[in-house]
Amino acid sequence: MRKLVFSEALLPDGWRRDVRIEIQADGRIASVTPDAEPGRLVALPGLPNLHSHAFQRGMAGLTEHAGDSEDSFWTWRELMYRFLAHLTPDDVEAIATLAYAEMLEAGFTRVGEFHYLHHAPDGSRYADHAEMAARIAAAAATTGINLTLLPCFYAHGEIGGAPPVPGQRRFLNDLDSFAALAEGSRRAIAALPGATFGLAPHSLRAATIEEIRAVRAMAHRDEPLHIHAAEQVKEVEAAQRILGQPPIAALLDAGLVDARTCLIHATHGTAAELARVADARAVIGLCPVTESNLGDGTFPAISYRAASGRFGVGTDSNVLISAPAELRTLEYSQRLAHRTRNALAPRGGSTAVALWQAALTGGAQALAAAPAGIAPGAFADLVLLDPAAPALAARHGDRILDSLVFAARDGAISEVWVRGARVVEAGAHPARAAAERRVAAVLTRILAA
Ligand SMILES: [Zn+2]
Structure with a gap:
């Protein structure tokens, strides 16, 4: 049994001092003892x-x-399609390895990979239909991050089943080929420690309600279903025009939203839709940095939280990878929209602690990774801070996390452990330098093309 001791730790019920954690051989926490010994x-x-x-x-x-x-968003999507047309499986593995190393360095210990780049550039299948899924699994294995693989079903170009455009041909499957791809993807992660699995009909643009229902029926017990919904006003208007109602209402009325569902973005969900999502105990996957970058709009987080709505955070486009930045951007979006401060904190409570704990619980639910947190039975997935770091000096408890989320520059995270093993030391992941060189070579080739 491995033993770790900490000066302070954020447990499910709050901060405790002099915490000892014992970790089993399988990487799960056996016991947590506060007031034990100083670290x-x-x-x-x-x-x-x-x-x-x-x-x-x-x-x-x-x-x-x-x-x-x-x-x-739509002009950005054209550029994204042009970029991905060049990517080989080797390229995808290299970029994913770098991204996952950065996620670990930046406070994330599990990634939900919403994986839609399945086929060769001309749209033909690789000899192994799940080749790209295997490359994602390899990147997770190299870096040590916990992976929730979410292979994506994508069949159409617009709501109502319109034909796809050429830029989408690397994503496409019908239901039969997707069932085979899902099985191949399950095999790709079968030997990966800590991995879980779910299915991801891309959106109502790419899958009809009937197809989403069929994809859900392919899920094994408790596997989550992730879907983009209401990210863009144009998408909401198209759903209204073609389906007679906005996307989230269409999914709710079809019985496709429950505690196994993760709605990605939901930026333009109406108050009535979001109240129903909260009641259904579904999770909304907010991606504040990407949503800001793409100019998506502002999610009504204050009212959603008041309705006890569940959420987690995602890095989506990975334009900048940082757990503190996602939480900070979410909070700042509400401060700017409502001209207030500490918008998402409970009365008398820390904003950063409220956001961190909510994103932990919601994210673990959405990625079939509960229990999570520093508690018996959860994986020992830990982000360790040096209290002597300039941004954290003289702080204790809530003020440590508030300072990390709102005031610290990069480098405040000292170590990261996944399943009881250290994967980031002195702020750096050992796989990063080699991955950076590989990605630089990929970009040099693509940008010269
Ligand atoms: Zn996305």
Whole structure:
């Protein structure tokens, strides 16, 4: 039994001092004892990153140049399609390895990979239908991050079953080929420690209600279902026009929203829709940094939280990977919209602790990874802070996490442990340097093309 001791730790019921954690051989926590013995570092539970498209890390920073017409999510999507047309399986593995190393360094210990880049550039299948899923699994194995693999079903180009466009051909499956792909993807993670699995009909643009129902029927017991919904006003208007109601209402009325569902974004959900989502105990996957970058809009987080709505956070486009930045951007979006402060904190409570704990619980639910947190039975997934770091000096308890989320520069996270093993030391992941070199070579080739 491995034993770790901490000066302070954030447990499910709050901060405790001099905490001893005992860890079993399988990486799960056997016991947590406060007021036991003093340690040097501060322990936080590692956060789940519930929504990532790893390959998009490769194009981070390359879409911030204004085009000839007004830029939007849709013009960004065109650039994204042009970028992914060049990617080989080797490229995807290299970029995912770098992205996952960065996630670990930035406070995430599990990634939900919403994986839609399945086929060769001409749309044909690889010899192993699940080749790309295996590359995602390899990146997770190299870095040590816990993986929740969410293979994506994508069949159409617009709501109502319109034909796909050429830029989407690497994503496409019918229900039969998707069932085979899902089985291949399950095999790809079968030997990966800590891995879980779910299914991801991409959106109502890419899958009809009947197809989403069929995909859900392919899920094994308790496997989650992730779907993008109401990210864009244009998408909401198209659903209203074609289906007679907005996307989230359509999913709710079809009986497709419950505690196994994760709705990604839900930015433009109506108050009535979001109240029903909260009642259904579904999780909303907020991606505040990407939603800001893409100009999606502002999620009504204050009223959703008042309705006890569940949420987690995701890095989505991976334009910048940071657990503190996702929580900070979420909180700041509400402060700007409502001209208030500490918008998402309970009365008398810490904003960062409220956000961290909510994103931990919601993310673990959405990624079939409960229990999570520093508690017996959970994996020992830990983010360790050095209390002597400049941004954290002289702080205790809530003030440590408030300072990490709102005031610390990169580098405040000292170590990260996954399943009881250290994967980040002195702020750095050992696989990062090699992955950076591989990704630089990929980008040099693609940008010269
Ligand atoms: Zn997404």
